[in-house]
Amino acid sequence: MFVTFEGSEGVGKSTQLRLLKEYLFRTGQDAVYIREPGSTDISEQIRGVILDKANSAMTDMTEAMLYAASRAQLVREVIKPALALGKLVICDRYIDSSVAYQGYGRRLGADAVKKINAFAIDGCMPDVTIFLDLPPKSNWRGDRHADRIEEQPDDFFERVYRGYLDEIKLSPTRFVRIKPDLDKLVTSKNIIDALRQRGAIR
Numbered sequence: 001m002f003v004t005f006e007g008s009e010g011v012g013k014s015t016q017l018r019l020l021k022e023y024l025f026r027t028g029q030d031a032v033y034i035r036e037p038g039s040t041d042i043s044e045q046i047r048g049v050i051l052d053k054a055n056s057a058m059t060d061m062t063e064a065m066l067y068a069a070s071r072a073q074l075v076r077e078v079i080k081p082a083l084a085l086g087k088l089v090i091c092d093r094y095i096d097s098s099v100a101y102q103g104y105g106r107r108l109g110a111d112a113v114k115k116i117n118a119f120a121i122d123g124c125m126p127d128v129t130i131f132l133d134l135p136p137k138s139n140w141r142g143d144r145h146a147d148r149i150e151e152q153p154d155d156f157f158e159r160v161y162r163g164y165l166d167e168i169k170l171s172p173t174r175f176v177r178i179k180p181d182l183d184k185l186v187t188s189k190n191i192i193d194a195l196r197q198r199g200a201i202r
Contacts (some may be wrong), residue, residue: 001200002083002124004084004094007132007162009150010139012180012187016132017092019188020195032082035092037070040077042128046070047195058148060106064113067098072120079124095121096129096167101149104163105156130191131168133177136161146157 007013013030017033026033039049049055050066071094082089095117103113136157168175176194181187 001127001198002091003195003200004078004087004091004096004126004129005132006093006096006100006129007134008100008136008139008157008164008165011132011134012184013092013132015184016130016180016191017090019184020090020191021186023192024201029088031088031090032078033076033090033092034078036094036097037067038073040073042073042077042170043070046073051149053148053151055148060102060108063106064098064102064116067102068116068120071098071117075121075124080122083124083161087105091126094115094129096127096131096164099164099167100160104166105152105160107159109177110163110166113153116167126174128195128200129171129175130194131164131177132180132187134180 005013005017021031021033038044038052046069050063050070079089079091091168098117099110099113102108104112136154168177176198178187178190178194181190192201
């Protein structure tokens with residue numbers, strides 16, 4: 001199965017992915033762990049270009065296309081081959097991030113971003129998407145200026161969050177909304193229980 005994790009900045013996504021990985025290791029379950037953009041040599045180079053604050057002149061459409069280019073490489077080099085071998089693939093962000101961040105945050109429009117990414121993903125959609133549901137005003141963002149995306153203003157992240165909520169309405173059976181608890185272990189248990197129910201893990 002193909003499982004993705006989504007959410008705005010500072011919702012604890014990295015922590016929950018780490019806890020899930022530890023759980024799967026303890027229980028003897030193998031998985032392929034990847035992140036977006038990145039996880040291949042070419043995709044990591046594209047990631048560097050996207051997130052570099054020196055690239056302030058980058059247009060919104062260029063940004064969207066770079067994300068799609070990184071994704072196209074990842075799908076063909078890692079995701080599809082792994083799924084063809086029957087492996088569990090767990091990805092930190094995927095197409096929903098592009099729809100939320102570039103479609104809504106950058107105001108390019110969800111349809112435009114989906115059209116660009118239709119070529120990139122070549123029909124490879126997640127089976128389950130865990131959405132860590134925490135509004136921007138309630139998140140736990142630390143260094144807000146770590147990279148070019150994180151330094152965006154508050155209204156950008158409000159649009160991103162609304163974008164996620166709109167996409168959940170369109171694909172309610174794929175998304176699992178998890179409200180992050182102050183206790184990260186409680187959140188982790190809720191995620192693991194949800195993935196068990198979906199048959200993604202044991």
